[in-house]
Amino acid sequence: MDYEIFELGDVTLQSGVMLPDAFLAYKTYGRLNADRSNAIVYPTAFGDRHHNNEWLIGEGMALDTEKYFIIVPNLLGNGLSSSPSNTPPPFDKSNFPQVTIFDNVRLQHQLVTRKFGIEKIALVTGWSMGALQTFQWGASYPDMVERIAPFAGTAKTWPHTFVFIEGVKAPLLADALWRNGNYTEPPTAGLRAIGRVYAGWGFSQAFYREESFRQLGYRTLNDFLAGFWDRSFLGLDANNLLAMLWTWQHADISANSMYCGDFEKALRSIKAHATVMPGRMDLYFTPEDSEYETRRIPNANFRPIESIWGHFAGRGINPDDTEFIAAQLKQILDVC
Amino acid sequence: MDYEIFELGDVTLQSGVMLPDAFLAYKTYGRLNADRSNAIVYPTAFGDRHHNNEWLIGEGMALDTEKYFIIVPNLLGNGLSSSPSNTPPPFDKSNFPQVTIFDNVRLQHQLVTRKFGIEKIALVTGWSMGALQTFQWGASYPDMVERIAPFAGTAKTWPHTFVFIEGVKAPLLADALWRNGNYTEPPTAGLRAIGRVYAGWGFSQAFYREESFRQLGYRTLNDFLAGFWDRSFLGLDANNLLAMLWTWQHADISANSMYCGDFEKALRSIKAHATVMPGRMDLYFTPEDSEYETRRIPNANFRPIESIWGHFAGRGINPDDTEFIAAQLKQILDVC
Structure with a gap:
């Protein structure tokens, strides 16, 4: 520790x-x-x-x-x-x-x-x-x-950020394994999907247009989505994420x-x-x-x-x- | 007809x-x-x-x-x-x-x-x-x-739009009822969630900042999210949506x-x-x-x-x- x-x-x-x-x-x-x-x-x-x-x-x-x-x-x-x-x-x-x-x-x-x-x-x-x-x-x-x-x-x-966060939460809440937070196994499909939603928000349109993800070592857009984004929330606890997102939204x-x-x-x-x-x-x-x-x-x-x-x-x-x-x-x- | x-x-x-x-x-x-x-x-x-x-x-x-x-x-x-x-x-x-x-x-x-x-x-x-x-x-x-x-x-x-569409698809694909498109009942949680993801993309930051949704008759942000967005994809067929999104992405x-x-x-x-x-x-x-x-x-x-x-x-x-x-x-x- x-x-x-x-x-x-x-x-x-x-x-x-x-x-x-x-x-x-x-x-x-x-x-x-x-x-x-x-x-x-x-x-x-x-x-x-x-x-x-x-x-x-x-x-x-x-x-x-x-x-x-x-x-x-x-x-x-x-x-x-x-x-x-x-x-x-x-x-x-x-x-x-x-x-x-x-x-x-x-x-x-x-x-x-x-x-x-x-x-x-x-x-x-x-x-x-x-x-x-x-x-x-x-x-x-x-x-x-x-x-x-x-x-x-x-x-x-600000209000639009509140809305953006609603979209970040959405795939997790749509995962049946989430069970209103009483999951017995991690809702991995929802957690992975958060990364896909976040991908469009985290970087600008110009970043993708100019393929700046190459500077991070990803050769293609799909590599970047799979390698950088799909795993970014996968290991995290769903209730922890939702607690922090509540804090953020308010x-x-x-x-x-x-x-x-x-x-x-x-x-x-x-x-x-x-x-x-x-x-x-x-x-x-x-x-x-x-x-x-x-x-x-x-x-x-x-x-x-x-x-x-x-x-x-x-x-x-x-x-x-x-x-x-x-x-x-x-x-x-x-x-x- | x-x-x-x-x-x-x-x-x-x-x-x-x-x-x-x-x-x-x-x-x-x-x-x-x-x-x-x-x-x-x-x-x-x-x-x-x-x-x-x-x-x-x-x-x-x-x-x-x-x-x-x-x-x-x-x-x-x-x-x-x-x-x-x-x-x-x-x-x-x-x-x-x-x-x-x-x-x-x-x-x-x-x-x-x-x-x-x-x-x-x-x-x-x-x-x-x-x-x-x-x-x-x-x-x-x-x-x-x-x-x-x-x-x-x-x-x-353009590439960023491709990424944004990945985020639109994400909650639907995370809904267990979707079953890779072979659903026996509509994946309503996923379909509803698409609206939440879309909400941040459809209108600008300034639209939300200035609460322009009031011009559409919605009194609060939550009314707008629930009344305008949550139902916007709910009645649509999931495979139809995914077919059109494929067309769009390519x-x-x-x-x-x-x-x-x-x-x-x-x-x-x-x-x-x-x-x-x-x-x-x-x-x-x-x-x-x-x-x-x-x-x-x-x-x-x-x-x-x-x-x-x-x-x-x-x-x-x-x-x-x-x-x-x-x-x-x-x-x-x-x-x-």
Whole structure:
């Protein structure tokens, strides 16, 4: 096991449900300095685990382990932090409670403050659902977070993204083996089919037109669909996926008692320096939604990733995009 | 029965398979004039039937029944023309042969010439898969077709559209009731799920952001998903859908012995006056692909439908878009 567990005890979620013995799985990189001023929080994305974030972390890299103490908390529902797959009855499987992005960030805040005694965070950054958490950190803890750098993600789930996620769920729910979450064997046909649905959304039209999947080592479109996409959700637990998708569909930095649904106010309340990096051709976290939000954050720069890799421009698999994101992160970390 | 049947006899398809007793279902509107110079061909789109095209047809309308003789042939596989659902064994159900856009247009040509003795076609027009057929008419019969006006469709299925269709098929194939096409009861879970997948593709991000579904009488996003989308594929035959999707995925005006896969040559060979109308925010028949093609057709105008209704800008359900398309059709029909 290459990660730590932070025990949260009994946690009352935003929904009012009490989740007993909740826990966060996390990994840290680098060392916390004496005045605890060098912490970076870098939450994980949908279906990811901490190791998926490591492409930005290391000596001399954007998130430099020589300078910074990087905490990567795993998203609730991802199978390492509290999830349908690892919670005992009565909250196991499809009975796992609905968890919000706000819940995730509140519990990460407990990890950061109680475990490490950190009072200021130098930077929160993250991709996709990690970006949702990044914005939430800025809105939930405006006096604590000095910088945010969300990439390929927004401050709430906009309506079209909600619809796109309905389509992602659809084949799983249509698989008879799923049995409303009480499956006795994995609904593999549905899980595999999710990859086919996702394939058209993850990358842009231009990515496919120009056959950029060749850069990933796939010779043909069919190789890419079978090799990259069909397996991407196959090993994951169906209830875990559905729990994370619920979290995603209901994300909104203002959906809490701090902001009472006033999204504009929540955006205005973010005090952090912000570098917002949508993918120019992202089909669901669109640059238009991102620009709308960025304009309302007082101290924010809009820095689109000029790439045809769509949402996956933020995945760390295209060197040009990685270079751009890394440069932006270095730049914002130099801002006082 | 509000349509006619044209018996084609035994038809050898592009694939080499002989389909016995093939037939086209079609409906005509208006009257063929004495010199047979006023014919318009207006093929149907994926999952549609002739009546779905009627929003452009009528007295004083864009396709004016006082002036023109409009022939609407039903797409092979749509349940009215030869289809998996209406073909006897051994070519019934999942054994129905693979039919191309080229095949469709060749058989429509037989209808037009043998049944009606038409030698010149004033206009071919169509939406989506109807546009694929429109381009094919222009490339297959360059000396016969005087004008083409494809809307929200392209001259071939570009790679991303192929991938999007993979996602449309995915939930149906994941439904255990489907049984590789040998279902004994309809795979309703899969058919319903197709609507959820399609919902994100049919309309643009902006359409959902601005809640334009309210113009269709739906009060909430969930009403729209349940009322518009969940039922849209539910009554259709699964093998028919898959047959049409195969046709769609393999569309290419140059995929035949006339052009031997030389797409540029096929585009250059279109002699018709062309008005090409992509939806500006169409997520699968993209304006970029459409512009690429239009530039290569010698006598073509590029006229995007400036709309947030995405692919469904060409569906005849948004008055502004309908007005634009109608005006373009009237204009091209006036060109000598």
